[in-house]
Amino acid sequence: MTDNFVSGDIGGTKTLLQATEWLAGDAQVRFERRYSNREYSSFSDVLGDFLGNTSALGMKPPLSACFAVAGPVTEQGIKLTNLPWLMNARVLEREFGIPAVKLINDFEAVALSVEVLAVDDLVTLQKGLPYANGLRVTLGAGTGMGVAWLIWQGGRYIPLPTEAGHIDFAPVDELQMRLLDYLRKRFGRVSVERVLSGPGLVNIFNFLLDEWGGTENLAQARLESDEAPQVSDLAFNQGYPVAMKSIDLFVKIYGAYAGNLALAGLCRDGVYVAGGIAPRIIGKLQEGGFIKAFREKGRFSSLMEDIPVHVVMNPTAGLMGAAEEAKRMLVAGPGRE
Structure with a gap:
């Protein structure tokens, strides 16, 4: 039956x-x-x-x-x-x-999938030194930014949903500080999702368009919030400088944020980057900028090197x-x- x-x-x-x-x-x-x-x-x-x-x-x-x-x-x-x-x-x-x-x-559901994903569903950015039954975290940029923890309890991993995509954006250099100022003028409070999402990628693109407006011959007009795929097309297929810089900045911020979550939860059994955007920019994620930003945590940088980082490729x-x-x-x- x-x-x-x-x-x-x-x-x-x-x-x-x-x-x-x-x-x-x-x-x-x-x-x-x-x-x-x-x-x-x-x-x-x-x-x-x-x-x-x-x-x-x-x-x-x-x-x-x-x-x-x-x-x-x-x-x-x-x-x-x-x-x-x-x-x-x-x-x-x-x-x-x-x-x-x-x-x-x-992202509670994405977290639940980690145990049943096939090896081919993952691309490893950092092997690290996984701790069996240690805390895990899943995150992913798409329409928004989703985050969920995974805690070992009762012989299995239990997902803990969060709204960590709406915590404050934390810039780490002068360019990101200017991005924060740019977005603050538009939105007031600036959450991570304002930067790490499809609309966030467009926000970064429009910001850099303004930054480079005085020195570049820019034919490209500002984009709307739902036009993130156009940024990728301009970067990967047309070699448009502002779009390429936008992807690079997005990846750097993404890595730093993933590192913050891993550090906050001491996620020794792995960080899983999911969402709709990561598989589309996997080549950029593999270039090293993501992991470099992930590891740059001052006195805890050596600890960050031990945390496994994977990209979930299964949509x-x-x-x-x-x-x-x-x-x-x-x-x-x-x-x-």
Whole structure:
């Protein structure tokens, strides 16, 4: 007899949903679909369409569901940070007749995927000296900046969601100080996410455009917040100086921030850099600027050399983590969470 569960990864721009059959310890994905969030007014509309498709395939209604969501989950409810959707687990249970629904932070889901990622899903920037069962941290720039810790407890890693992407941006040199001043005039308070995200990369580009405006013959106009892919195209395909400098500065800030998180948690069992941007700039991350900035922690620089650093290349890591939790919920059964 088979049972079914549903998992999902809901970001600022897209939603990935997956339906899986569970039989005698074997999980088999039966259906998966990607949705553009802008085309739907609510998550219920997305889930309703998805379950309609699984029903048409002859699948039974799911017994559990876990959805990774971009934003802070409070009492199993959330208003997404970068999307005007409201979600509530109990409402979804009643609306779709699913016995157990759980919402988790998107980087909580990425953290859950670390244990099931394949070797080929990771690119190692620093091997370090891993401590078995030591603290881990996952972070990643995409539409925003996500962070989650992983702590060993009860024989497995437990994810701890955070909103560390919204802590203050900490510049480390004169150029970054000028970037902070530039962004402060625009936003007031400047969080890490204002710099390390898709819109953050655009902020860096526009800042450098202004910095170099008096000395460079610049034909490129300022970009809008959703045009981060254009910065990458200008840098990697067109060799545009401001765009190349933007990527370099982004990587340096990224490395320093990852190092701050690793130091704050003493993450001796690894730092996992995920999110949508890292795989697209993996060549730059491997050049050394990221790790150099990661290690530059003064008296603790030698300690930083011992912390493993990996880049998660699998774009479905969040979905994998949500599926792991939905499977655990199914095995545990209602009321045994």
